[in-house]
Amino acid sequence: MYLALYRAWRPETFEEILGQEHIVKILKNQIKDDTASHAYLFCGSRGTGKTTTARIFAKGVNCTSDAGRPCGVCENCMAIKNGRFIDVIEIDAASNNGVDNIRELRESVKYPPAVGRKKVYIIDEVHMLSAGAFNALLKTLEEPPEYVVFILATTESQKLPATILSRCMRLDFRRVSETLIRERMEKICRERGVDVSDAALRLIAMNADGSVRDGLSILDQCIAAGDLKVTREDVLELIGASSEEVYLDMADMIKDGSGGEALLLLDRLMAEGKDARQFLRDMLAHYRNLLIAKFIKQPADMLNVSYENAERITKQSEGIPLADINHAIREVSKTSAEARWSTQPRILAELCVVLLSEGAAALEAAPAPKKRTAAPAPVPVPQQKTEADALHGKESPEAFQNNLWDSLFEGADGLRGSFTIIRKAEIRTTSENEYIVAARSASVKGIIDKHKRTIEELLEKRTGKNRTIKCVIEDEKDGNSSEKRIEDVAAEIGNALGLSVEIEE
Numbered sequence: 001m002y003l004a005l006y007r008a009w010r011p012e013t014f015e016e017i018l019g020q021e022h023i024v025k026i027l028k029n030q031i032k033d034d035t036a037s038h039a040y041l042f043c044g045s046r047g048t049g050k051t052t053t054a055r056i057f058a059k060g061v062n063c064t065s066d067a068g069r070p071c072g073v074c075e076n077c078m079a080i081k082n083g084r085f086i087d088v089i090e091i092d093a094a095s096n097n098g099v100d101n102i103r104e105l106r107e108s109v110k111y112p113p114a115v116g117r118k119k120v121y122i123i124d125e126v127h128m129l130s131a132g133a134f135n136a137l138l139k140t141l142e143e144p145p146e147y148v149v150f151i152l153a154t155t156e157s158q159k160l161p162a163t164i165l166s167r168c169m170r171l172d173f174r175r176v177s178e179t180l181i182r183e184r185m186e187k188i189c190r191e192r193g194v195d196v197s198d199a200a201l202r203l204i205a206m207n208a209d210g211s212v213r214d215g216l217s218i219l220d221q222c223i224a225a226g227d228l229k230v231t232r233e234d235v236l237e238l239i240g241a242s243s244e245e246v247y248l249d250m251a252d253m254i255k256d257g258s259g260g261e262a263l264l265l266l267d268r269l270m271a272e273g274k275d276a277r278q279f280l281r282d283m284l285a286h287y288r289n290l291l292i293a294k295f296i297k298q299p300a301d302m303l304n305v306s307y308e309n310a311e312r313i314t315k316q317s318e319g320i321p322l323a324d325i326n327h328a329i330r331e332v333s334k335t336s337a338e339a340r341w342s343t344q345p346r347i348l349a350e351l352c353v354v355l356l357s358e359g360a361a362a363l364e365a366a367p368a369p370k371k372r373t374a375a376p377a378p379v380p381v382p383q384q385k386t387e388a389d390a391l392h393g394k395e396s397p398e399a400f401q402n403n404l405w406d407s408l409f410e411g412a413d414g415l416r417g418s419f420t421i422i423r424k425a426e427i428r429t430t431s432e433n434e435y436i437v438a439a440r441s442a443s444v445k446g447i448i449d450k451h452k453r454t455i456e457e458l459l460e461k462r463t464g465k466n467r468t469i470k471c472v473i474e475d476e477k478d479g480n481s482s483e484k485r486i487e488d489v490a491a492e493i494g495n496a497l498g499l500s501v502e503i504e505e
Contacts, residue, residue: 041169047210089108102136246265254328266349276348294322
């Protein structure tokens with residue numbers, strides 16, 4: 001029967017374990033000195049060797065060799081390797097997580113080892129035990145018989161009760177470097193006669209993300225799909241550019257404003273079966289990683305990624321402003337929440353990618369596009385003059401006052417219905433604190449008095465001097481009475497209706 005690569009190449013001695021030298025050193029010394037603890041907690045991400053190390057340790061405490069233990073060749077070592085050693089009991093807590101299962105374990109603990117020196121219980125995925133099962137395990141875990149060793153393995157140590165954690169020697173397994181994974185895969189391919197390119201090995205190692213088992217599983221698929229020759233293109237076709245590489249590329253496209261390329265990458269992911277909601281969750285996690293990398297020099301452990309991927313994330317983070325990362329986290333988070341209840345999550349994901357790549361803040365703030373029309377002819381704006389100009393002889397005080405009054409009401413919305421009538425008045429004199437304005441009739445004076453405060457503010461803006469206005473009625477002259485009566489009527493109508501009523505000459 002064909003064995004998968006990760007099973008066929010499972011380490012059988014401590015020397016074959018990859019990337020866990022700090023743990024190997026402790027366990028070898030304890031075996032050598034016969035100081036093995038009664039309970040261990042092996043923590044770490046998947047595929048880093050927790051269960052394999054537990055089996056090798058079980059060999060070590062039961063090996064019959066006088067030399068370095070475990071030897072891997074004695075009868076006990078071979079029996080443990082083949083799963084036939086009666087004193088090594090492996091329990092999958094995911095499917096045996098009830099109180100009754102732990103009670104059975106407690107009963108079996110009472111019996112001494114039948115063959116070896118130690119009775120070893122390996123409980124995998126221990127965080128899956130129920131609360132009742134943990135309580136049932138506590139006493140036995142704290143004071144087991146001297147011939148019993150418990151090894152608890154988990155990928156989620158934060159889910160274990162503090163009472164369990166305090167009773168175990170905790171050993172944390174690190175993600176394996178890409179270099180070690182690549183070297184191991186190269187050795188396997190060489191012994192199996194597989195021609196694999198260095199670029200393909202680097203891509204597989206990157207997507208393994210520190211998990212030896214994941215890397216060997218990907219390599220196994222590539223070998224099975226080819227004719228003993230594996231190229232980078234074969235790897236891409238098999239796995240797509242998944243894992244961190246996708247999100248690194250997506251973030252680069254968004255940073256560069258390449259919305260079209262980002263949409264094409266998203267379309268490829270969807271064609272490969274990626275769920276739009278999961279894509280949004282993974283994008284949110286990636287931007288969170290970029291945020292963490294902004295503030296932590298060595299973020300690999302906190303990000304729970306390989307050191308090489310942590311370096312790539314850190315390098316990318318340096319090129320993206322913190323404000324952009326913050327905006328992306330908010331936008332992706334909002335879209336992810338909306339996608340939970342949407343029947344079209346892909347459309348929301350596409351919109352999110354476009355908004356981020358094109359600059360969401362600018363798009364949201366931009367006004368709705370208007371239909372193009374011919375540009376209107378420019379309106380000449382009267383040149384504003386100051387009182388200082390008049391004082392320096394550039395313009396007489398009388399001319400300055402007339403120009404000031406004529407240009408005063410351009411764009412004055414509050415006087416839209418009356419300014420045509422008001423403009424017929426004139427500034428007659430100016431003192432340090434007051435303007436004297438001459439109106440042609442009582443109606444015009446009434447309008448000016450009504451808008452007195454507004455007119456004073458406009459004058460202050462134009463001259464820079466705060467003055468009040470005093471409106472007086474101009475003396476009537478012969479022949480002007482008819483004109484004044486018409487203006488009175490026009491002013492009253494315009495003031496009542498809020499309209500500009502002009503009198504044609």
